[in-house]
Amino acid sequence: MKVKVLQRDVNKYQDRSKGSVQRIYHNPDPNIHPFEKAREYSRALMSVKLRKMFSKPLVSVFEGHSDTVQCLARAHHHLSDIYSGGFDGTIRYWNLAGSRRCEYMIRAHEGAVRGLCVTNNDKHLFSCGDDKKLQMWKISKRESVNEMNLMELEDGGNVEDVFNGYDNISSFSKAIIPETTFLANNQLYSLDHHWNSGVLISSGVGGLHVWDRHRSTPLQEFEWGNETVYSAKINPSEPHIVATVSSDNSVGLFDIRSSTALRKVVLS
Structure with missing residues (x-):
């Protein structure tokens, strides 16, 4: 049995100079490459799919609002503090660095909460809604269960609050009322x-x-x-x-x- 080995002369496709660029032979004739656009499209589509599969852009999901979330506000000095307002008329405080769940809830407006903003010293939160009210809230962290006065609780909680990851005993020490209310x-x-x-x-x-x-x-x-x-x-x-x-x-x-x-x- 004879085996014939293919051999090529290097001098025919490579220059002898040291810093020369290697020449690549390519024929751009479309008759030779009938499916060039289809191959490029399939490669680009596959690249986009793989990028979406391995990018993992979704970090976490925060659930608690019973209706559409309309506005968000972030603290200036504590970037992990996020406040959200929804069409259910509530304002919720989220801690991104902690448990990533709703720390406490404020029943702020009758109707949707349209806007939120935090003061430059992170001590007060302003909200506005469909009820033509502009309210100022004092930002305070959640108290521990041992420091609460359970006799001051006005609402006993419900099944929905417990399902969302919090209840009145662990999240509310007293009724949260605005410090100032402006009527527009x-x-x-x-x-x-x-x-x-x-x-x-x-x-x-x-x-x-x-x-x-x-x-x-x-x-x-x-x-x-x-x-x-x-x-x-x-x-x-x-x-x-x-x-x-x-x-x-x-x-x-x-x-x-x-x-x-x-x-x-x-x-x-």
Whole structure:
């Protein structure tokens, strides 16, 4: 039996110089590669599937709200503290670094909770909802069971609370009531707190309002037409500039130091 070994001359496809680049022979004729696009598509699809399989983007799931979660707020100094507000009218506090479950719950508004924000010192939480109320809550950690006065419990808990990972005995020492309640003329949709002072802004059906926690009426009111302002945020680097998004597909800029709007851009 004879075996013939295929041999190739290296000098035919490789240069003799030391730093030369090896030449690769490729014929781009589409008649030779009839399924090139199909192969590239299948390779790209397989790559995307494998990336999604091994990425594991979902870290944890927090369950507790009985309806849609509408807004979220995070503490500035303790990044593991998260506050959520939902259409069930409750505000829930979550600790990402701890047990990753609801630490305590506040029955805040009659209707949906539309906006949440935390003060710059992480001592107070502001909320607004469909009931036209803007409320200030004092942030406090959950007390231990030994320090509770069980005679002050107003609600005995229910099966749903126990199923969600908490009950009144372990999560509520007394009824949580807001420190201050402000009444707005119209429905509110979003909140944001000033980064350096005690100024608070709210947006809603009546436009943009600037509040002070020590006064029951707004300090300033900004209106640009009759459109509803769905969201308003304060610029961290320039805390006197406020950006808004309205129902007419417009983005507006306001300066809370003055009583006039800066600019409005309507998006197509």
